Amino acid sequence: MVPPFEFxxxxxxxxxxxxxxxxxxxxxxxKCPICxxxxxxxxxxxxxxxxxxxxxxxxxxxxxxxxxxxxxxxAPSIEEDWGE
Amino acid sequence: xxxGLVYSIIRTDEKLLIKAAEKLGIKIKLIGLEKTVLNPxxxxxxxxxILIRSVSSVKGLEAAKFFESLDIPxxxxxxxxxxxxxxxxxxxxxxxxxxxxxxxxxxxxLPQAFEAVKQLGGFPVVIKPIHGSWGRLVTKIxxxxxxxxxxxxxxxxxxxxxKVYYIEEYIEKPGRDIRAFVIxxxxxxxxxxxxxxxxxxxxxxxxxxxxPINNNLADICQQASEAVGGGVLAxxxxxxxxxxxxxxxNHTMEFKNSEEPTGVSISGxxxxxxxxxxxV
Numbered sequence: 001m002v003p004p005f006e007f008x009x010x011x012x013x014x015x016x017x018x019x020x021x022x023x024x025x026x027x028x029x030x031k032c033p034i035c036x037x038x039x040x041x042x043x044x045x046x047x048x049x050x051x052x053x054x055x056x057x058x059x060x061x062x063x064x065x066x067x068x069x070x071x072x073x074x075a076p077s078i079e080e081d082w083g084e
Numbered sequence: 085x086x087x088g089l090v091y092s093i094i095r096t097d098e099k100l101l102i103k104a105a106e107k108l109g110i111k112i113k114l115i116g117l118e119k120t121v122l123n124p125x126x127x128x129x130x131x132x133x134i135l136i137r138s139v140s141s142v143k144g145l146e147a148a149k150f151f152e153s154l155d156i157p158x159x160x161x162x163x164x165x166x167x168x169x170x171x172x173x174x175x176x177x178x179x180x181x182x183x184x185x186x187x188x189x190x191x192x193x194l195p196q197a198f199e200a201v202k203q204l205g206g207f208p209v210v211i212k213p214i215h216g217s218w219g220r221l222v223t224k225i226x227x228x229x230x231x232x233x234x235x236x237x238x239x240x241x242x243x244x245x246x247k248v249y250y251i252e253e254y255i256e257k258p259g260r261d262i263r264a265f266v267i268x269x270x271x272x273x274x275x276x277x278x279x280x281x282x283x284x285x286x287x288x289x290x291x292x293x294x295x296p297i298n299n300n301l302a303d304i305c306q307q308a309s310e311a312v313g314g315g316v317l318a319x320x321x322x323x324x325x326x327x328x329x330x331x332x333x334n335h336t337m338e339f340k341n342s343e344e345p346t347g348v349s350i351s352g353x354x355x356x357x358x359x360x361x362x363x364v
Contacts (some may be wrong), residue, residue, distance in 0.1 A: 019338075044110070048116055049094040080243075081141045081169075083217020084318060084334035 023047075024065055026038055033072050034058045049074045087358050088131035088156070090147050091116045092138045097351070098342040104351035110359065117143050123148040123237070132362045134158045135354070136334060141169045141215065144336060152313065156364075157361050160315035160335045168311045168335035170212045172250050172311065176293050181311035184304060184329045186322070187253040194235050200251050209253040217247060217334070218287035224254060240303060255322050260284060260320040261331070262295050266304050267357050268314055271297045273348035275341075286341050294345045303339040305326045316354055 024045040032039050035054030041062075045051070049062045051072075059075035087105060089112050089302045091098055105112045113131045117138055121127070126151075134151045136158060138144030148162040160168070167173045178185040189200035201209050212232060225231045238246045261284045264274040274297050279290035286292060295301075301321070308319055309328045318337035322329050339350040 030308050035316045042097075046094045046099070049119075079140060080213075080220075081143075081215055083141065083220075084099060084338050 009076050022074065024062075024070060025068070028068075030072060031058060032058070032060065034060070034074060038039075045070075085109075085129040085359060085362060086111045086113055086335050087149070088113045090134060090136045090138055090144065090151075092117045092140050092143055093259055095139065095338070097338050098137050100340060100343070100351040101135070101354060104355045105196055107352065108342045108355050108359070110355055116343065117147060117319070122147065124150070124153060127154065129154055129156060129159060129336070134188060136165070139336070141217075143338065145169060156333060159358060160317070162315065164313040164315045164317075165335045168317070168333045171212055171332060172248075175250075175252075175350060177311050178308060178330055181307065181313050183307045184300050184327060186329055186331055189251050191249045191251065192247070194232065194244050197231055197249055197251065198228070200249075201225075203250065204238045207231075209227075210252045210254050211238075212250050212252065213246060214248060214250050219283045219285035220274070229319060251295060255324055256332075257282065257284065258291075258323055260323075262319075262323065262328075263342070264295075264297070264319045264321055265337060265342065265348075266300060266305045266309050266317045266319055267353055268316075268360075269306045269309040271302045272342070272353050273284050273297075273342060273346040273350055274301060275345055282326060284340075292341050292345050294303075294347070301329055304330060307334060316357060 007047050022029060026045055027036050028041045030041055032053040032055060035053060035056035038054060041052055046064055047065050051060050053060055059081050060072045061075040063073040064071040088108055102112050130333060135149050136155050142287045145162060145165045148158045148165055151158050151160055167177050172190055175188045187204050192199050208224050211223045211225055213221050223234055226235060260276045260278040262274055263277055264271045274295035275292045276295045277286055277290040279283040284290045305319055309317055311317045312333055318334040319329040322331050343350055
C-alpha cells in the first residue's frame with residue numbers, strides 16, 4: 001500500500017528568516033536512532049518534519065534542531081484523526 | 085503582516101506555504117501544537133491571522149476555538165472545521181442547502197442498516213467512519229454477509245465513533261473522481277484522480293492529471309463552499325449520470341501533488357487569501 005502521504009523531503013530551500021522556526025541551514029549527516037545508519041539531512045529540513053531512513057526505511061521525526069544539532073526520534077504512528 | 089501557521093507535523097504542503105509566504109513578503113510564525121500552551125491568560129499574540137494546518141483534526145479544531153476566543157481571524161474557522169471533519173454533518177449540510185450529493189443514511193444497529201441499504205437502492209453501498217481521511221476504513225459492502233461481518237467487527241472492536249454507521253450509496257465512477265481546490269467560494273484549480281481501484285484518494289496511489297474548471301464545476305464548488313461556511317476547502321466530486329455530486333469536503337487540504345499538474349500555485353493563493361481576510 002502507498003503511504004498516506006509522501007515522506008520524501010521536499011526540494012525546498014526556505015529562507016529561515018521568513019519564518020520563526022528551526023531549519024537545518026546546510027546539508028548534514030546524522031545517525032538513524034533505530035538502525036544506526038548514516039542519514040543525509042538536507043538544507044531546509046525543519047523541526048517537526050517526518051523523514052525516512054534510507055537504510056531501514058523507518059519513519060523518523062526531526063524532533064529538535066538547535067545550534068546545528070539535530071535530534072531524530074521514531075516518528076509517531078498515524079492517528080485515527082490524521083488527514084485533511 | 086504576520087500569519088500564525090498552526091501545525092502538528094511539517095509536510096511538504098506546509099513548506100510550500102512557507103515558500104509562498106516568502107515570495108509575498110508575508111512573515112510566518114510557526115505554532116507547533118505539541119509545544120504550545122493554549123492558555124488565554126498567558127498566550128502572547130504576535131500575528132494577524134491564523135492558518136490551521138494541523139494534521140490532527142481534533143487538535144486543529146481545539147486550536148481554532150482557542151484563537152477565535154482571542155478574536156483572531158482563523159482559517160478555517162471552527163464552524164467550517166466542525167462540519168467538514170464529520171462526514172455525516174457534511175452530508176446533512178449539503179442536503180439542507182440543496183447541493184447535489186450522494187444518498188446517505190445513519191444507523192446504529194444491524195436491522196436498521198439493512199433497511200437503510202434498501203432505502204439507498206440496494207447493494208453495493210459504502211460504509212465510512214464519520215471521521216478520518218486518506219480513504220482509511222472506507223469499505224464497499226457488496227452483500228448481506230459483508231454488511232453483517234463489517235458491522236459486527238465495528239461493534240466489537242471499534243470506539244464509540246465506529247458504532248455509528250454512516251452508509252452511502254455506491255457510485256460507479258468513470259475510473260476517476262475530481263478533487264477541486266476552492267478558496268472563498270471560487271474553484272481555483274482541480275485535478276482528476278485516476279485509479280483502477282474504486283477508492284481514488286491520492287494517498288492510495290491514484291494518478292493525478294489536470295481537470296479543467298467548467299461552469300458546472302465552478303457552480304457546485306461555490307454552492308458547497310457557501311453551505312459549509314467558506315474558507316479554504318478541497319472538495320471530492322463525483323461525475324454521475326445525474327451530473328456532478330459533492331462527496332466529501334476537506335478543511336485542511338493537501339495540495340502538494342496538485343500544483344504541478346494544474347500549473348496553479350495553490351499555496352500562493354491560500355497565502356493571498358489569508359492576507360485578504362486581514363485587510364478586508
